Amino acid sequence: MSAHILIVDQVAVNRIVLKVKLSTAHYHVTMAQCEADALKIIRRAPPDLVIADITPPSLDGLKLCRNLKAREDTKFIPVLLTGVSTDPATMLAALAAGAEEFLAKPLDDVRLLARVRAALRARHAMEDLVLKDSAHRAIGLSEERLALGPPARIAVLTSSKRAVPSALPTLQKDPTLNVAALTLAEVHSDAAQNPAPDVFVFPASLSSAQDGLQLITDLRSQSATQSAGILIVTPKDSAKLSAQALDYGANDIIHEGHTADELRLRVGRLVARKQLADALRNRVKDGLKAAVIDPLTGLYNRRYAMPRLKSIAEEAARTKQAFAVMLVDLDRFKQVNDQYGHAAGDAVLVEVARRLSVNLRSVDLIARIGGEEFLVVMPRTSLSEAEDAAQRLRRAVCETPFALPDGRQSIQVSISIGVALSEQNAGLTAPTDVLMSLADKALYGAKSDGRNQVFIGNAAA
Numbered sequence: 102m103s104a105h106i107l108i109v110d111q112v113a114v115n116r117i118v119l120k121v122k123l124s125t126a127h128y129h130v131t132m133a134q135c136e137a138d139a140l141k142i143i144r145r146a147p148p149d150l151v152i153a154d155i156t157p158p159s160l161d162g163l164k165l166c167r168n169l170k171a172r173e174d175t176k177f178i179p180v181l182l183t184g185v186s187t188d189p190a191t192m193l194a195a196l197a198a199g200a201e202e203f204l205a206k207p208l209d210d211v212r213l214l215a216r217v218r219a220a221l222r223a224r225h226a227m228e229d230l231v232l233k234d235s236a237h238r239a240i241g242l243s244e245e246r247l248a249l250g251p252p253a254r255i256a257v258l259t260s261s262k263r264a265v266p267s268a269l270p271t272l273q274k275d276p277t278l279n280v281a282a283l284t285l286a287e288v289h290s291d292a293a294q295n296p297a298p299d300v301f302v303f304p305a306s307l308s309s310a311q312d313g314l315q316l317i318t319d320l321r322s323q324s325a326t327q328s329a330g331i332l333i334v335t336p337k338d339s340a341k342l343s344a345q346a347l348d349y350g351a352n353d354i355i356h357e358g359h360t361a362d363e364l365r366l367r368v369g370r371l372v373a374r375k376q377l378a379d380a381l382r383n384r385v386k387d388g389l390k391a392a393v394i395d396p397l398t399g400l401y402n403r404r405y406a407m408p409r410l411k412s413i414a415e416e417a418a419r420t421k422q423a424f425a426v427m428l429v430d431l432d433r434f435k436q437v438n439d440q441y442g443h444a445a446g447d448a449v450l451v452e453v454a455r456r457l458s459v460n461l462r463s464v465d466l467i468a469r470i471g472g473e474e475f476l477v478v479m480p481r482t483s484l485s486e487a488e489d490a491a492q493r494l495r496r497a498v499c500e501t502p503f504a505l506p507d508g509r510q511s512i513q514v515s516i517s518i519g520v521a522l523s524e525q526n527a528g529l530t531a532p533t534d535v536l537m538s539l540a541d542k543a544l545y546g547a548k549s550d551g552r553n554q555v556f557i558g559n560a561a562a
Contacts, residue, residue: 104221105146109139109153109165110183113496117195119152121207123289126214136161140168142299143175150211150220154182155195156206156524161266163198177219177227181353186357189360196366215344223352254296254370255280256287258303258316268334269303270360287317289323299375300330300554301369304357315492317349318357328378330371334359395469398454406468406476407533411482413466414523414533423524426533427477428540429457430513432552439511445505449514456497461490486524486559489520492557499553521558 107129110116113134120130131148133139139153139161151169153162169175182195184508185206201220204213256277257266262284272280280356281298285307299321305313313333320326330353335344337356346354352374353367393405401409410426417424431437431453438446449474457475459469466478477494479487495516518528521539523532539558547554 103127103129104149106217107139107142107148107151108132108133109136109151109424111135111154111161115154122210122213123210123217126217127218136165136168139165144180147175147178149180149224150179150217152181152183152217155182155191155203156186163194163267166195166198166200171271173279175355177224177226181213181220189363193362193366194362195248196363196370206270209340211344212340215347217348221353223374225376227381238493252279253299253376254278255368255372256283256298256301257281257303258283258285258307258352260284260307262449265303268364270365271300275365276366277371285312289319297325298329300332301326302332302368304334305346311345314345314349317351321350328375328382330368330375332367332371363535364531372455372500398451398469399465400454400475401459401466401468403468403470403476406466406470406478409460409468410478410533410537413478414536417480417523418532420481422481423483423522425477425479425482425490425523426521426536426540427479427486427487427494427514428519428537428544429475429477430518430544430548431473432517432548437512437514441505445507445512449503449512450504452503453514453516456501457494458498460493481524483523487522488518488557489557491520494518495553495555502559515553517544517547517552518555518556519547 106123108116108119108123108130110119110132111134116134118134120132123130128448130143131146133142134206139151142148143151149167157163162184166180166182169178169180180200182198182200182203183206184191184195184203187205202225204216237280255272257272257280259269259282260310262282263554266282269280269282272278274519275358295538303313303316305311307313307316316335317331320329320331325397332353332355333351333353334355334357335343335346339356343354352371355367389393393401395402411422418446431449434446434449437449450469451558454467454469457477461467461477462479464480466476467473468476470476482490499513499515503514506509519540520543521536535538536558543556543558547556551557
């Protein structure tokens with residue numbers, strides 16, 4: 102499906118010419134004469150990108166851009182501003198308003214289309230993060246405010262240690278940035294040994310013709326730097342080279358002879374976008390973790406454990422190796438809560454989880470699947486090994502008293518364990534369901550036999 106681009110220009114001929122250019126590139130285009138008309142279209146069908154003119158006497162483009170960037174529902178719509186002015190102050194005003202770029206008329210087709218592609222690519226990446234974050238917040242995860250990271254690390258690349266990039270002194274004056282000059286040889290080692298830079302600034306050509314372009318692809322291929330901001334310095338009249346840099350994966354272009362204000366503004370925008378993306382990415386990651394982790398014990402929960410049990414069973418079927426399933430339940434846990442309070446009960450659950458974990462192998466799965474019930478799955482395990490492990494877990498809990506939160510007393514706690522082994526039930530069509538049922542029946546038997554017991558499930562029973 103082609104992207105939807107909205108053109109806003111007071112001159113009908115300008116709108117039509119630009120529409121032809123974009124339609125030829127297979128974009129879906131709508132047009133508006135002024136800000137008011139544009140806002141009506143945006144409310145009805147939000148575009149993927151806006152191209153707006155700021156030529157006097159109408160400066161609707163600047164006003165429209167500020168309006169869109171200030172609203173929560175439209176702030177991620179990229180805006181390209183156009184105009185006849187070549188005054189640097191006009192470009193700075195456009196960038197300060199939140200525009201992705203200011204393009205002076207007459208528009209260069211190569212530069213225009215490269216900017217459109219880069220803006221749409223960045224918008225889709227950010228939109229994906231926002232949608233994932235919204236989905237997690239919709240189910241009650243990741244409600245905390247976005248926390249931005251430490252001062253941004255800026256890498257200004259140079260062809261040699263003796264050469265001082267012109268961007269370096271300007272950026273070093275900013276106390277909010279951690280700026281360093283790096284050679285090409287240092288880029289990869291630095292990224293491997295330290296936190297990777299948030300933003301890279303370097304020319305399209307460093308020590309040879311297009312090694313800067315190659316470096317863009319290298320940075321985008323490394324996990325540590327694939328989301329870093331990249332600002333490429335190009336000669337002023339180099340539309341093709343600028344377009345190549347954007348298509349290779351650069352986030353922004355700045356021309357040689359730029360002002361200090363423009364450099365600070367472009368780098369600052371890349372830092373802000375990188376930190377927002379990192380914060381969203383971390384929140385999504387935390388939300389995914391919260392979805393499968395029990396918040397009290399730190400163990401996996403049922404949502405994670407049951408699909409993981411299925412994958413262990415599938416692996417066992419392929420390798421012809423048995424695995425064990427254990428259901429572990431605290432004995433008379435309700436009495437702990439009733440007699441000592443829920444804080445004491447929580448402390449006991451946390452300590453039981455710890456003792457079980459340290460007495461299992463790293464390949465074993467342990468999860469809290471109920472109030473005081475735990476699931477243990479041991480891949481590549483024989484019946485005798487499973488029984489020995491279950492007895493070890495039982496002793497780890499019952500032989501050492503549990504200190505209560507008040508620090509003045511301790512109590513004895515025990516567990517009962519039901520064990521089922523896959524190889525005894527190889528012919529069954531639903532092994533995980535049956536194994537869970539066998540382990541549950543064995544657990545019931547351990548409870549009925551006086552608790553603090555290990556029972557083995559038997560398919561023939």
